[in-house]
Amino acid sequence: xxxxxxxxxxxxxxxxxxxxxxxxxxxxxxxxxxxxxxxxxxxxxxxxxxxxxxxxxxxxxxxxxxxxxxxxxxxxxxxxxxxxxxxxxxxxxxxxxxxxxxxxxxxxxxxxxxxxxxxxxxxxxxxxxxxxxxxxxxxxxxxxxxxxxxxxxxxxxxxxxxxxxxxxxxxxxxxxxxxxxxxxxxxxxxxxxxxxxxxxxxxxxxxxxxxxxxxxxxxxxxxxxxxxxxxxxxxxxxxxxxxxxxxxxxxxxxxxxxxxxx
Numbered sequence: 475x476x477x478x479x480x481x482x483x484x485x486x487x488x489x490x491x492x493x494x495x496x497x498x499x500x501x502x503x504x505x506x507x508x509x510x511x512x513x514x515x516x517x518x519x520x521x522x523x524x525x526x527x528x529x530x531x532x533x534x535x536x537x538x539x540x541x542x543x544x545x546x547x548x549x550x551x552x553x554x555x556x557x558x559x560x561x562x563x564x565x566x567x568x569x570x571x572x573x574x575x576x577x578x579x580x581x582x583x584x585x586x587x588x589x590x591x592x593x594x595x596x597x598x599x600x601x602x603x604x605x606x607x608x609x610x611x612x613x614x615x616x617x618x619x620x621x622x623x624x625x626x627x628x629x630x631x632x633x634x635x636x637x638x639x640x641x642x643x644x645x646x647x648x649x650x651x652x653x654x655x656x657x658x659x660x661x662x663x664x665x666x667x668x669x670x671x672x673x674x675x676x677x678x679x680x681x682x683x684x685x686x687x688x689x690x691x692x693x694x695x696x697x698x699x700x701x702x703x704x705x706x707x708x709x710x711x712x713x714x715x716x717x718x719x720x721x722x723x724x725x726x727x728x729x730x731x732x733x734x735x736x
Contacts, residue, residue: 476697479504479707480688481540483531486514486625487712487719488659489546492569494723495685496544497708500692502699504707506538508736511714515621516549517590517657524592528554532562534711534736541697544688545569546658548589548680552596565695567688570602571656572678577606579676580652586613586645586675589656590621599656613645617657624659627718635666642670655679662722711736 480503482493487509497505508531516524528550535543544567545551545558551568559566571593576585585607593599594614603612623634645653653675655661661679671677692698699706708729710719715733723729 481535
């Protein structure tokens with residue numbers, strides 16, 4: 475048994491969608507989440523800057539006593555996770571666009587991917603696409619402007635709806651039958667996306683798969699928390715004072731939100 479927390483970080487509040495899946499699958503686990511909102515989004519930064527920020531977040535979570543670190547950011551995973559694994563003696567779980575399930579399920583053989591520029595330009599994304607996308611057409615779209623609106627909790631706004639319509643409508647015209655969300659912020663947009671796509675397009679994100687992989691790694695190293703006598707504890711650190719995290723998590727029982735520079 476290991477009661478140390480699971481560490482999760484992202485370039486802002488987006489990774490709270492991953493954290494939610496982890497808590498639902500592993501309700502006895504404690505978690506610490508770092509929202510690096512001061513530096514969001516990572517998608518328009520250089521690989522060197524992304525790596526610097528990932529190391530900063532990693533060292534903060536190690537300092538806080540985490541037993542495993544989930545890199546809940548597609549851009550950070552695709553640009554930095556191999557270096558993080560080589561640099562620190564702690565297990566890392568990454569996240570990348572769920573291309574494989576989309577490729578296996580598509581009937582039209584045309585898939586849309588909504589992601590950041592940093593993810594779409596990464597070598598890991600190129601390798602994954604090459605591996606799974608033979609004979610399948612990919613419509614790649616950069617979701618410019620989406621992350622800042624989510625960080626400001628401006629999800630249900632005309633500006634957000636106009637952006638989404640501009641990004642998704644051309645993909646619908648190309649006859650996609652699956653839309654892969656390649657950024658951990660984007661699952662918070664699913665209700666708005668469904669207003670555009672209806673029920674004819676399947677929306678896929680990586681959250682559940684990341685939670686399952688986290689459980690698998692913890693179990694393999696005998697680090698699962700099996701203590702049932704106490705409630706789990708959850709802490710969210712944010713380096714920008716904002717109510718967005720509180721709004722997105724909804725049920726914030728047993729959750730402490732700490733605003734602190736890191």
